[in-house]
Amino acid sequence: MQSITDFPPAVAEPVVTVPLQPDQEQRRAARTYIGVELDGKHLRAVSVADGRVQTWETVVGASPADAVRVWSSRARLSGAQVRIAWAGGIGFMRHQELADVPPDQQREQLLQVAVDTLGEEPAAAAGIAGQYAPPVSGEQGPTALLVTLQGPELDALWEIIGDRDWSVVPMVLVPQVDGLHVAVNIACVACYVVEGGIPRTYVELKTGGLEALADKVQMPPEDLIALRGNIGDLPDSATIIGYLKNVVTEVTTWARSWESNKQTGTPPSCWVHGPGADLGALSVVIADALGYRSQGTAIPRLNIVDHSAIPTPDWPQAYVATQAAQAVIPPLAVIPNPVVVAARAQAAARAQRAINMTGIVIAIAAVIGLLAVPIVLAWHQASNAANALRIAQLERSEVAYPLSVYQQVQQDSGVVSGIKAADPDVTWVQQMLASTAPPGANISGYNLQVMGAKMQVTAPAKISSSRPFSEIATWVLALDKAGATQVQPGTFNYSGGTITLTLQFVLPLQKPVVHPAGRVAVPAPVAHRITTPQVRHVPGGAHK
Amino acid sequence: MSDPHPKSRSVAINGRNVALALIIVLVVALIPGRIALHKRNTYLQQANADNVQTVLVKQQVQLGQLVQAHLSKYQKELKQDEQAVPAAYSLPQLVQLMTAMATAAGVTWTSASPSTEAAAASSEGVPGTLAYPMTITVDGTAAAVSQFVRQLQQQAQLFTITNLVVSYPDGGRDVLAASAQINLVSYVANAYSPVGGTTTTTTTTP
Numbered sequence: 001m002q003s004i005t006d007f008p009p010a011v012a013e014p015v016v017t018v019p020l021q022p023d024q025e026q027r028r029a030a031r032t033y034i035g036v037e038l039d040g041k042h043l044r045a046v047s048v049a050d051g052r053v054q055t056w057e058t059v060v061g062a063s064p065a066d067a068v069r070v071w072s073s074r075a076r077l078s079g080a081q082v083r084i085a086w087a088g089g090i091g092f093m094r095h096q097e098l099a100d101v102p103p104d105q106q107r108e109q110l111l112q113v114a115v116d117t118l119g120e121e122p123a124a125a126a127g128i129a130g131q132y133a134p135p136v137s138g139e140q141g142p143t144a145l146l147v148t149l150q151g152p153e154l155d156a157l158w159e160i161i162g163d164r165d166w167s168v169v170p171m172v173l174v175p176q177v178d179g180l181h182v183a184v185n186i187a188c189v190a191c192y193v194v195e196g197g198i199p200r201t202y203v204e205l206k207t208g209g210l211e212a213l214a215d216k217v218q219m220p221p222e223d224l225i226a227l228r229g230n231i232g233d234l235p236d237s238a239t240i241i242g243y244l245k246n247v248v249t250e251v252t253t254w255a256r257s258w259e260s261n262k263q264t265g266t267p268p269s270c271w272v273h274g275p276g277a278d279l280g281a282l283s284v285v286i287a288d289a290l291g292y293r294s295q296g297t298a299i300p301r302l303n304i305v306d307h308s309a310i311p312t313p314d315w316p317q318a319y320v321a322t323q324a325a326q327a328v329i330p331p332l333a334v335i336p337n338p339v340v341v342a343a344r345a346q347a348a349a350r351a352q353r354a355i356n357m358t359g360i361v362i363a364i365a366a367v368i369g370l371l372a373v374p375i376v377l378a379w380h381q382a383s384n385a386a387n388a389l390r391i392a393q394l395e396r397s398e399v400a401y402p403l404s405v406y407q408q409v410q411q412d413s414g415v416v417s418g419i420k421a422a423d424p425d426v427t428w429v430q431q432m433l434a435s436t437a438p439p440g441a442n443i444s445g446y447n448l449q450v451m452g453a454k455m456q457v458t459a460p461a462k463i464s465s466s467r468p469f470s471e472i473a474t475w476v477l478a479l480d481k482a483g484a485t486q487v488q489p490g491t492f493n494y495s496g497g498t499i500t501l502t503l504q505f506v507l508p509l510q511k512p513v514v515h516p517a518g519r520v521a522v523p524a525p526v527a528h529r530i531t532t533p534q535v536r537h538v539p540g541g542a543h544k
Numbered sequence: 545m546s547d548p549h550p551k552s553r554s555v556a557i558n559g560r561n562v563a564l565a566l567i568i569v570l571v572v573a574l575i576p577g578r579i580a581l582h583k584r585n586t587y588l589q590q591a592n593a594d595n596v597q598t599v600l601v602k603q604q605v606q607l608g609q610l611v612q613a614h615l616s617k618y619q620k621e622l623k624q625d626e627q628a629v630p631a632a633y634s635l636p637q638l639v640q641l642m643t644a645m646a647t648a649a650g651v652t653w654t655s656a657s658p659s660t661e662a663a664a665a666s667s668e669g670v671p672g673t674l675a676y677p678m679t680i681t682v683d684g685t686a687a688a689v690s691q692f693v694r695q696l697q698q699q700a701q702l703f704t705i706t707n708l709v710v711s712y713p714d715g716g717r718d719v720l721a722a723s724a725q726i727n728l729v730s731y732v733a734n735a736y737s738p739v740g741g742t743t744t745t746t747t748t749t750p
Contacts, residue, residue, distance in 0.1 A: 356561045363566045371580040378587035385594035392601035399608025405618045406611040411672065412625030416702065418670040419629070419731055423704040426693050445711035445722075450704075
């Protein structure tokens, strides 16, 4: 193994041309893309717009979420797409066959795998790589890569992100150049192999990140990073060198083990990046240890993006953030912001409640309308009718006196007619007796008795005649012809040429009126035709 | 980032819930629906009744306007009716009237038995009146007696004869002496139910 003290100070960076996909070109020209690598409390951000890196910055916060908060409070993020690559913290990484899963159900299937593996839903985020070629021969495609992130710090991060359309993915899922990657970060040191843009294996070294070394040498991580190759004169150089040796040893051991077990070829390159990549020429040492020295250690840059804003010494630190900004992760790769999911769920619930309430309100309104409209119309009719009646009654009140006079006259005429109808026609009786009596008859008087609607007349008389019976018969017939009924001569005596008799007959109270047509009309008792008067009147009394 | 939210399911749930709510509301509405229907019918019945009443009232208004145009005629007729059937029974006026008629007819009023109480309506009454029976006896010539009876039946105040006994003692006619006993009824208006029971007082004039 090569000593770290033998590391050459600098090498020229080669430019590797990696063609972008058409959608990458389009997206790159349309928006500002910001890649953030969140390395514990340290945040490294790169913004790319108009084909060039616009800004490169590092931020340190009290926690990962606080670092994001501090950075987002001062960064210009309007309209930018932000992708956060989370260094370390991977719960597990698994290749998952999806051969029998329909495309529209693959996402749920992968989430279910994560839930089954973790025993719960991924706490804050799970990076899920989409379909890609099977990593090893013999597997049945399609296959997906499932990488989960776990930890309470992610929960806090999502709270900071809120409803912004940002994504959080495991660092290993940010598409990177093929080869064996050693990320010497502050939070951890991770090794992973990328083939065809897809990470195949991943491990975090037990040695720990620069934060662990900083604790040992009592130096802030930022100062350690600034040392780069100048560690020989430090009092704690032995501690630093020991740390770096442990890293190299662990990386070498893991790489040899992985190479012996894997079924694909040896990675063509080895890339060491992260803030500790240049500490003690670590990248060169690792390359030497793994036999990649001849291929160079500088991480390539995309030549279609102008990285001139990132100084060369900073490139190993900015590499992952830059990749996060300019690379495209397959659509299936990222679990959405749980805060946004919850907010959308709440919004959907609110929308559902609103729709339900709207439906209910509409239904109630419709029912009320169906019930109320006929009532209102009927009430309107009743109201109009009542108004018309009131108006008519007012008009009637204006003619109340003439009406009362008329009704009184009607009533009184009925009473008068009734009285007149009950009065016998005495003159008719007298005329009938006089006109029907035979010559020689001497009527000594008459008795008129009213009996209901008729009157009975009794007339004592004497007739001097030689043919008494003929005279009586003639008189009776004459009375009968004149309209009398029940004509009876009664008991009579004939003595000395004179008949003494008492004639009886019955007549109507009034003489019948003979119409021109010859019909006889008997006046009906008018009193019985009187209808119930609306205004009770007393003839001779005061007008009401 | 892709959107993983199954919106179609949410929409389906919304539609189902709305439909369920509609059904519940409609079912619940059956009860007030019946009440509303009853209320509506009540209003319509009231409207119909008022409309019918309005037609009647308008007819009365038209009648009243016609009467108004001939009011003097009806008032005159009403006055005649009031004379025919007085509002109150007055024995002095009745005696005075009979005396005047007897004088005019040339008969002698020999006796009278007027009643100061109304007779029962069932016997001699006319609806709307109180009947006061009375019996009078007059003497005179046959023509005078007939004239008296005729005057009695032609008076402005109405009387009805219930029984009339005319006798010609000498068996003669016009110029001979005659007497008549007349049972008659005078009437006064009765605004209330006929009064039952009568008390007859016989009065004989010299």
